[in-house]
Amino acid sequence: xxxxxxxxxxxxxxxxxxxxxxxxxxxxxxxxxxxxxxxxxxxxxxxxxxxxxxxxxxxxxxxxxxxxxxxxxxxxxxxxxxxxxxxxxxxxxxxxxxxxxxxxxxxxxxxxxxxxxxxxxxxxxxxxxxxxxxxxxxxxxxxxxxxxxxxxxxxxxxxxxxxxxxxxxxxxxxxxxxxxxxxxxxxxxxxxxxxxxxxxxxxxxxxxxxxxxxxxxxxxxxxxxxx
Numbered sequence: 475x476x477x478x479x480x481x482x483x484x485x486x487x488x489x490x491x492x493x494x495x496x497x498x499x500x501x502x503x504x505x506x507x508x509x510x511x512x513x514x515x516x517x518x519x520x521x522x523x524x525x526x527x528x529x530x531x532x533x534x535x536x537x538x539x540x541x542x543x544x545x546x547x548x549x550x551x552x553x554x555x556x557x558x559x560x561x562x563x564x565x566x567x568x569x570x571x572x573x574x575x576x577x578x579x580x581x582x583x584x585x586x587x588x589x590x591x592x593x594x595x596x597x598x599x600x601x602x603x604x605x606x607x608x609x610x611x612x613x614x615x616x617x618x619x620x621x622x623x624x625x626x627x628x629x630x631x632x633x634x635x636x637x638x639x640x641x642x643x644x645x646x647x648x649x650x651x652x653x654x655x656x657x658x659x660x661x662x663x664x665x666x667x668x669x670x671x672x673x674x675x676x677x678x679x680x681x682x683x684x685x686x687x688x689x690x691x692x693x694x695x696x697x698x699x700x701x
Contacts, residue, residue: 621639
């Protein structure tokens with residue numbers, strides 16, 4: 475498989491930067507503008523579910539249909555719709571947290587992602603060969619998440635126990651998405667056994683974006699509960 479040349483790598487990170495700026499704009503808008511924040515928290519729930527459905531459909535299309543994500547301009551249109559839908563979801567979630575907590579989580583996410591990206595580039599460990607392990611960890615995370623939900627529904631009064639489980643879930647989720655960020659970074663940057671082909675620039679940006687935003691949401695939840 476041909477690896478990405480420098481121009482395609484720059485395109486991936488340029489797309490990623492635009493996606494993150496759009497998401498950060500939604501977060502700022504929904505967190506700082508009081509009328510919008512009040513609307514989102516009171517009567518905007520159905521917008522959230524519409525955006526969730528749009529996010530899910532566009533993500534499945536981009537991941538499962540290579541011809542869509544590789545062909546211009548359809549790939550950019552689909553990615554733009556996906557980014558707007560996901561940004562609305564992230565902005566909605568952020569509006570329910572204290573504004574200071576939101577920006578602290580954003581700052582910590584930037585530092586963590588920078589450190590993980592530098593580690594992925596510099597390390598001799600080939601994380602692209604660990605896709606099976608990462609998938610297994612993701613399955614463990616999903617099953618543990620469902621277990622936490624069932625435990626909460628069955629024993630809602632046991633606050634101490636489910637808060638501990640929630641903290642464990644948050645730590646496990648942060649670890650899993652940190653590993654995915656390293657894995658996806660190495661596939662984009664190249665130099666390892668498995669690399670993205672040049673026409674997969676949209677897919678590369680999509681995966682990095684998902685890793686970073688989910689890491690932000692995990693940190694936001696952890697910081698919010700500690701507050």
